[in-house]
Amino acid sequence: xxxxxxxxxxxxxxxRIAAKMIPWFMAPALxxxxxxxxxxxxxxxxxxxxxxxxxxxxxxxxSAYLSMMTYMVMAISAGIGLIWRIKLAHAVAAAAAPLGxxxxxxxxxxxxxxxxxxxxxxxxxGDPRLTSELIMLFLYIGYMAxxxxxxxxxxxxxxxxxxxxxxxxxxxxxxxSVEWWSSLHQGPTLIKEGGPAMDPGMLxxxxxxxxGFTLLFGGLLLRRLRAEVLFRERRTKWVKExxxxxxx
Amino acid sequence: xxxxHASAGMMSGILGVARxxxxxxxxxxxxxxxxLFFFAMVAALFxxxxxxxxxxxxxxxxxxxxxxxxxxxxxxxxxxFLSDFEDGSLDQMLVSPVPLSALGLGKxxxxxxxxxxxxxxVAPVVAITFQMPIFVTGYLMLTLLxxxxxxxxLGSVGAALTVxxxxxxxxxxxLILPLAMPxxxxxxxxxxxxxxxxxxxxxLYFLAAYAVLTLSFAPFATAAALRISNE
Numbered sequence: 001x002x003x004x005x006x007x008x009x010x011x012x013x014x015x016r017i018a019a020k021m022i023p024w025f026m027a028p029a030l031x032x033x034x035x036x037x038x039x040x041x042x043x044x045x046x047x048x049x050x051x052x053x054x055x056x057x058x059x060x061x062x063s064a065y066l067s068m069m070t071y072m073v074m075a076i077s078a079g080i081g082l083i084w085r086i087k088l089a090h091a092v093a094a095a096a097a098p099l100g101x102x103x104x105x106x107x108x109x110x111x112x113x114x115x116x117x118x119x120x121x122x123x124x125x126g127d128p129r130l131t132s133e134l135i136m137l138f139l140y141i142g143y144m145a146x147x148x149x150x151x152x153x154x155x156x157x158x159x160x161x162x163x164x165x166x167x168x169x170x171x172x173x174x175x176x177s178v179e180w181w182s183s184l185h186q187g188p189t190l191i192k193e194g195g196p197a198m199d200p201g202m203l204x205x206x207x208x209x210x211x212g213f214t215l216l217f218g219g220l221l222l223r224r225l226r227a228e229v230l231f232r233e234r235r236t237k238w239v240k241e242x243x244x245x246x247x248x
Numbered sequence: 249x250x251x252x253h254a255s256a257g258m259m260s261g262i263l264g265v266a267r268x269x270x271x272x273x274x275x276x277x278x279x280x281x282x283x284l285f286f287f288a289m290v291a292a293l294f295x296x297x298x299x300x301x302x303x304x305x306x307x308x309x310x311x312x313x314x315x316x317x318x319x320x321x322x323x324x325x326x327x328x329f330l331s332d333f334e335d336g337s338l339d340q341m342l343v344s345p346v347p348l349s350a351l352g353l354g355k356x357x358x359x360x361x362x363x364x365x366x367x368x369x370v371a372p373v374v375a376i377t378f379q380m381p382i383f384v385t386g387y388l389m390l391t392l393l394x395x396x397x398x399x400x401x402l403g404s405v406g407a408a409l410t411v412x413x414x415x416x417x418x419x420x421x422x423l424i425l426p427l428a429m430p431x432x433x434x435x436x437x438x439x440x441x442x443x444x445x446x447x448x449x450x451x452l453y454f455l456a457a458y459a460v461l462t463l464s465f466a467p468f469a470t471a472a473a474l475r476i477s478n479e
Binding site (some may be wrong): 167 | 402405409410413414415416419422423425426427429430433434450454458465469472473476477479
């Protein structure tokens with residue numbers, strides 16, 4: 001077990017393994033998303049209240065979930081990197097941040113597009129989840145800005161890791177305080193006692209999209225991570241050999 | 249025995265650093281006064297932009313004053329560790345036998361005494377111009393008192409992370425403002441609720457709890473950040 005982790009943390013080994021792993025994430029991700037998009041847009045029954053407008057949840061819910069998930073991934077790997085000084089863990093955090101920011105942006109954009117026909121406005125400050133999602137985006141921006149401001153990679157890793165951990169402690173508090181602030185968003189329908197309150201024809205495409213997006217995130221993260229590892233190790237022998245051998 | 253010794257060293261470390269920073273601030277009163285003037289000016293901008301209607305001012309007063317206080321705190325945070333970083337005092341603190349978290353806490357204490365506390369004391373004067381009733385002003389001061397403690401502590405983490413970086417001020421705001429939003433939400437909303445005749449206990453408890461939370465964790469994060477920034 002330890003040997004496995006140790007090998008994975010070695011950059012050349014990881015670089016090779018990651019290349020083999022990416023298709024295993026991307027192929028099922030694309031299949032699930034293709035099914036989810038088709039079934040969600042054409043097969044799922046219309047919502048009796050929201051009409052066709054509800055179909056945006058097939059992008060909105062996975063993005064919103066991943067915007068939170070990515071922050072968790074980022075904070076946990078930043079913590080691992082800080083405690084055990086594993087460089088690869090820091091690289092994971094660095095590679096995850098822009099993905100998380102994009103998912104957050106996507107969640108905000110789709111939420112706002114959904115809000116126009118439902119609430120009659122593009123933006124509704126009274127909705128706590130929209131607001132905490134916006135603060136989430138600011139947290140990602142702050143994290144990336146701090147990384148960008150520090151030239152030395154090791155220093156940037158560790159400084160941004162402290163920020164990610166401080167942010168992780170704050171995320172639930174921000175969530176709660178914005179919730180207290182006032183509420184308009186529809187209550188949770190997916191995770192509820194007695195099973196989801198949703199027609200199966202609507203639910204399965206949504207689950208497919210959630211898993212598809214998660215796998216897509218995994219695949220994209222590995223791709224970004226390969227680039228990140230290559231950049232960080234640009235002065236080492238194995239990268240030089242890799243370049244000279246034409247990337248094989 | 250040795251435990252007692254260590255805690256005595258920690259206390260004198262916190263107080264020593266705080267006393268030194270207070271003395272430094274006393275010798276350069278501009279550092280204390282400028283953020284206060286900034287606070288008053290930002291608060292004065294809003295009536296000029298919104299118009300002189302007393303109802304409107306009364307309604308937006310708590311929010312405006314809280315935002316102005318938040319920005320004024322940010323303004324003074326940037327220099328929290330800067331002069332120590334530049335003249336090498338920070339290096340001495342890093343190698344000192346007293347824990348760095350204690351020394352950082354001492355500096356944060358001095359920062360709060362020279363920026364947070366004066367804001368609390370000046371707030372009533374500005375509140376008068378917003379036609380704020382006396383008892384609402386009392387709650388405003390109470391929320392500012394609790395909120396600025398958290399802001400100083402939270403800000404010390406950000407200041408430690410950005411010390412020695414160019415373009416630090418804008419970066420510091422980017423790091424701290426999202427984290428400070430719960431303080432702003434509870435601070436401003438609690439005062440607004442009081443002004444509207446509602447109870448304030450919940451918001452005050454939250455602000456107090458948040459101050460305790462930051463007091464427990466922020467000094468360690470600040471120390472870790474200072475070590476990283478000084479590598």
